[in-house]
Amino acid sequence: MNDVQRNLHLPRFLPYRLTKLSGVISRSLAGKYSALFDLTIHEWRIVAILGSEPGLTAREIGPLASLDKVSISRAVEKLHKAGRLEKRTLKDDRRSAALYLTAKGKAVLADITPLAQKYEDDLLAGFTPEEVEQLDHFLNRLDAAAEARK
Template sequence: MSRPEPSPHADPLRVWFRFIRLSRRVTAAIGTELRALGLSIPQFDVLSTLTEREGLTQQELAERLYVTKGNVSGLIDRLVEAGLVERRAIPGDRRSHALHLTEAGRDLAVRGLAAQAAYVGRTLGRIAPQDLASFERLVLEWRELARADGAAR
């Protein structure tokens, strides 16, 4: 595999566009893999999040996924209808429900996570460990700059 050489005078805007294009490419690729399992990316986001922490309310789930509660509501309705997620009453709270995976939902989430891990292994996993560590450091630094910029606004 030949590695493209970055410019010695990297332009932040050019790097930004490359990063956005890469994000679109990998999102499309994993979307194809998930569709083969019968999942959309938003459905997988919900199922995989619930594998990490069941019992979230729709509001908590929306916050974790960086979407509105309205966006999550219809998605949860469809996942409940498909038998993948169930809503359980929260004692003392008549307005919210805790979200839990069904056995079928957990199985599908695990298969989706395996597909995602396989794709990452075939792509990002082939980068040299020291380069991957540098990339992670840069992504974390960028994340902190983005957070600080968002907090300043």
């Protein structure tokens, strides 16, 4: 063992900090969305993704939403049963379906979007525009570095 071995100090360990921050933010948002719109954070992610990229399959949404197959499947089924999501069977692969927001799903997205944007604005209120750009740049670099290590 090296004499200069680094100790793992969890409060300064980047993966822990990012996971903790993500959890705090997700729980806070989920609390708001659940109470106001009867949506889980997983459902919200799917609604947001389909709002900008309609027609994706559940398999395509998974990596974009950072959700596993089971979470995607449950969220898609709940959205479908609630009338917020429409499934269209693919001609080339009848086991898969393209997913689209219904009018009800689009209305939920329209109602949530300003709340989500305000939440983000409030989180970033203590940063200058330059710092927000730097943060975005650093997050993009971290994302690329993490993807390269998969």
